[in-house]
Amino acid sequence: MGFPGTWMTESESVVYRVVPKCACSSIGQIMFYSDHGKFFDGDIHDSTAGLHKWSQEASQQLIERNVKAHKSYAFTCVRNPYARILSSFFDKICGIQRNGKRYRGNLVPLLVQKYGIEVGSPEDGFEFDQIKSFRRFLLFARDTIRFRKPMEPDIHWSAMSGHISTFIVNGGRYDHIFFTEKFDEGMQHVLNNIKTKKKVNLKKIPKFNESEGHGPKRAHPVADYFDDLSRHLVWEIYRKDFQLFKYDFDDPNNKMPLGEVDLDEVHAKLGD
Template structure:
């Protein structure tokens, strides 16, 4: 199985397990900068050089050796499940992707046909009932995760604990897990814990939100999208995420964590 979704600086100063929709563009660019003194020109997900990635065959043995021996500081970053799944909907389902096309080709037509979802027309710019469509999207998410129908779950809305766990199950150990909602604090702690070839001054780093502008703007507060039924679905899908990463299930309006992440608990519960 190895370490899917794992990135590492070429200097091996730090190892990062990517969790989609959790500031991964910013983190990847910071890692790239810390080795090269410049940011990658483009979306860091497209970089084929300058950063070790598990998806690149030559990087796999280097990452594997490092992680299994815990040679470098290893971390990941998580996000409130309510805002994460909402962001996935606007970015991946309603938005036009950076290649100018819809995400995953026939996925959106399938959702329109089978679940009655609207996405704001051809360009994602027209008005539509965002709340009704999002709640139908949640049904689809539940179907993919629970029954793998009408397709396997997508990495952008599958549970964060699933992403985080593969690293542990295959022999890795995290030194830090921090929250997107307190990004600067968490990322600074990572930077303070490692030695990088180039000094990183976090307050001078631009934010790389690659999904920004892909889809329509959210028209309502987060809590308006979640009624009793959709909260029930969210609990069914993301129960472990709320528990392990200390988010507030009972109040979708509160995106901030309500407790401290216990690394030992995460390793114990996700390592089996």
């Protein structure tokens, strides 16, 4: 199994477990910058050099050796589950991807046909009933996660606890888990605990958001998308995420966590 979704700087100053839709573009670029003094030209997910990634065969032994010996500071980042699933919908289902096509080819036509989802298009200014379509997408996301039908769950909407647990189960241990909603504070905490080759000034780092600008904007407050049934589905899919990462299930409009992450609890509960 190893350490899927794990990135490490070439200097081995720090190890990061990627959680999709949780500021991973910004974090990857900061890691790249901390070694090279410049950002990767393009989307950091496309880089094949300058940053060790588990998906690159040459990096795997180095990452495995480091993580199992806990040689470097290891961290990850989480996000409010309501906001994260909404972001996945607008980016991956409604948006046009950076290759100019729809995400995963036939996925959107399948959703239109089987779930009656509308996504709009750049030509019509993405005009469609966002709330109705999102709730139908949520049903689809639940079906993929609970029943693995009509397809396997996608990394962008599978639970954060699932991503985070593979690192622990295979012998890793986190030193810090911070919140996307308190990004600068959390990332600064990481930087304060590692030695970087190049100095990183977070105030001067731009926000990297690979999903921005190629899909519709959210037209309503977060809570408007979640009726009783939607919230029931969200709890079914993300119960562990709310509990372990201290997010407010009762108020979808409150994006902020209610407390700090208890690392011992995370390791105990996700380590089986």
